[in-house]
Amino acid sequence: MTWLLENLGAVAGYLASHLTLALPPIALSFLLAVPLGWLANRFRWLRTPLLTGAGLTYAIPSLPLFIVLPIIIGTQTRDPANIIVALTIYGLALMLPLTADGLRQVNPLALDAAKAMGYPPLRRFLTVELPLAGPTLLAGVRVVAVSTVSLVTVGAVLGIPSLGSLFTDGFQRGILAEIVTGIILTVVLALLLDGLLVLLGRVLMPWTRKRPVRTQAQDAVAEVAA
Amino acid sequence: MNYLLDAIAWINDPTHWPGANGIGVRLGEHLAYSVLGVLVACVIAIPAGWWVGHTGRLRGLAVGISGGARALPTLGLVTLLGILFGIGLVGPMVAFIVLALPSVLAGAYSGVESADKQAVDGARASGMTEMQVLLRVEVPLGLPLLIGGIRSAFLQVIATATLAAYVGAGGLGRFLFLGLKTQDYAQMLAASLLVVALALVCDIAFATAQRLASPTRFR
Numbered sequence: 222m223t224w225l226l227e228n229l230g231a232v233a234g235y236l237a238s239h240l241t242l243a244l245p246p247i248a249l250s251f252l253l254a255v256p257l258g259w260l261a262n263r264f265r266w267l268r269t270p271l272l273t274g275a276g277l278t279y280a281i282p283s284l285p286l287f288i289v290l291p292i293i294i295g296t297q298t299r300d301p302a303n304i305i306v307a308l309t310i311y312g313l314a315l316m317l318p319l320t321a322d323g324l325r326q327v328n329p330l331a332l333d334a335a336k337a338m339g340y341p342p343l344r345r346f347l348t349v350e351l352p353l354a355g356p357t358l359l360a361g362v363r364v365v366a367v368s369t370v371s372l373v374t375v376g377a378v379l380g381i382p383s384l385g386s387l388f389t390d391g392f393q394r395g396i397l398a399e400i401v402t403g404i405i406l407t408v409v410l411a412l413l414l415d416g417l418l419v420l421l422g423r424v425l426m427p428w429t430r431k432r433p434v435r436t437q438a439q440d441a442v443a444e445v446a447a
Numbered sequence: 448m449n450y451l452l453d454a455i456a457w458i459n460d461p462t463h464w465p466g467a468n469g470i471g472v473r474l475g476e477h478l479a480y481s482v483l484g485v486l487v488a489c490v491i492a493i494p495a496g497w498w499v500g501h502t503g504r505l506r507g508l509a510v511g512i513s514g515g516a517r518a519l520p521t522l523g524l525v526t527l528l529g530i531l532f533g534i535g536l537v538g539p540m541v542a543f544i545v546l547a548l549p550s551v552l553a554g555a556y557s558g559v560e561s562a563d564k565q566a567v568d569g570a571r572a573s574g575m576t577e578m579q580v581l582l583r584v585e586v587p588l589g590l591p592l593l594i595g596g597i598r599s600a601f602l603q604v605i606a607t608a609t610l611a612a613y614v615g616a617g618g619l620g621r622f623l624f625l626g627l628k629t630q631d632y633a634q635m636l637a638a639s640l641l642v643v644a645l646a647l648v649c650d651i652a653f654a655t656a657q658r659l660a661s662p663t664r665f666r
Contacts, residue, residue, distance in 0.1 A: 282606030
C-alpha cells in the first residue's frame with residue numbers, strides 16, 4: 222500500500238495508457254463481429270472458414286503475435302498500434318462464434334412477423350434480430366473485455382507502457398509490492414469494465430430484466446405437470 | 448518481408464538446431480513444461496470438477512474461479528512467482544498450473560453437467576451406484592467438453608511458457624528474449640514463428656481428439 226501511495230503518479234499514467242490500449246480493441250472486435258457473424262449465417266459456405274479461422278487465431282500466443290504483427294502491417298515493434306490490432310484479432314476470435322450463434326438462435330417467427338409488418342431487411346436486422354441476439358452478444362463482449370484488459374499487460378515486455386510495466390519494472394528491481402499492485406489493478410480494472418458492461422446491457426436491453434427467473438424446482442414442477 | 452525471410456533462414460540454419468542451446472532442446476523444453484504443467488493441473492482439477500458436476504455442490508465457486516481467471520494477468524503471475532521462487536523453473540511451473548486449473552475445472556464440471564438427464568436417471572434406475580453413474584455415464588458423455596477444457600488450458604500454458612524465459616527458465620521464449628536484448632530481429636521473429644507453429648499444431652491435434660471423443664451422432 223505504501224508503495225502505491227508513493228508512486229501514485231506513475232501508476233495513474235500506466236492506468237491511462239492501459240485503457241487507451243484496451244478500449245479500442247474491445248469496441249472494434251464487437252463492431253467487426255456483428256457483420257461477419259451475419260455473413261457466417263447468411264452464406265453457409267463462409268461459416269466453416271470464418272469460425273475455424275477464429276478458433277485458430279485464438280490459439281496464437283500473444284507475445285509472438287505482438288512481434289510478428291509489425292512485419293505484416295508494417296509498423297514499428299514498439300508502436301501501440303500493434304497491441305491494438307493484435308488484441309482486436311483476439312477479441313474477434315472470441316466474439317465471432319458467439320455472435321454467429323446468437324444471431325442464428327433468434328426465433329425465425331419474430332423475423333417473419335417483422336417481415337410481414339413491412340420492415341425492410343436492414344431495419345429488421347437492426348431493430349429485431351440484433352436486439353433479440355443482444356444477451357448473447359453482451360456475454361461475448363464481457364469475455365472480450367476481461368481478457369483484453371489482461372492481455373494488454375504482455376505488451377510491457379516489448380516496452381509498450383501499461384499496467385504490465387509494473388510487472389517488468391517490479392521484476393527487474395525486485396519490488397514485490399509493485400508486481401502485486403499491477404496484478405490487483407489489472408483484475409480490478411477488468412472487473413470494473415465487466416460491471417459497466419452489465420449496467421450498459423440493462424440500460425440498452427430493459428426487457429432482459431423483466432424475464433421471470435425460473436428455479437430448478439419450478440422447471441421440475443412444469444415437467445411433471447406436462 | 449526481408450525480416451520474414453531472415454527469420455526463416457534462421458530457423459533453417461542447421462547450426463541452430465543441435466546442442467544445449469539449440470532449437471531442438473528448447474522446443475522439447477517448451478513442450479515438456481507445457482505437458483507437465485497441464486498434467487498436474489488435470490490431477491487436481493479433474494476429480495474436483497467431476498465432484499462439482501456430479502453433486503452440484505460448490506458450483507458457484509467453480510463458476511467464479513473459472514470465469515474470474517481470465518482477468519488474471521499471466522505476465523504478472525509469472526514475474527510475481529519468479530521473484531518469490533527465484534530464477535529457475537519452480538516459479539513458472541506454479542504459474543502454468545495456476546493458469547491451467549480454471550479451464551480444466553470448467554471442462555470437467557460442465558462436461559458432467561452436460562450429460563443427458565434422462566440417461567443419468569436411466570442409469571440410476573437400472574441400479575448403478577453413484578460412482579458407476581459418474582464414471583460410466585456422465586464422464587464418457589462429457590468427454591468432449593473435458594478435452595475442450597484441457598485444450599484451452601494447454602494453449603494458454605504454451606503461450607505462457609514463452610514468458611517463462613523472462614524469469615530465467617528455458618523454452619522457445621529463450622530465443623525471443625535473447626533477440627529482444629540484442630536487437631536481433633530475425634531471431635526474435637524466428638522464435639515467435641516457432642511458438643505459433645507449435646501452438647497451432649497442438650491445437651489441431653486437440654481438435655481431432657475432441658472430435659474422436661464425441662459420441663458418433665455428434666460427429
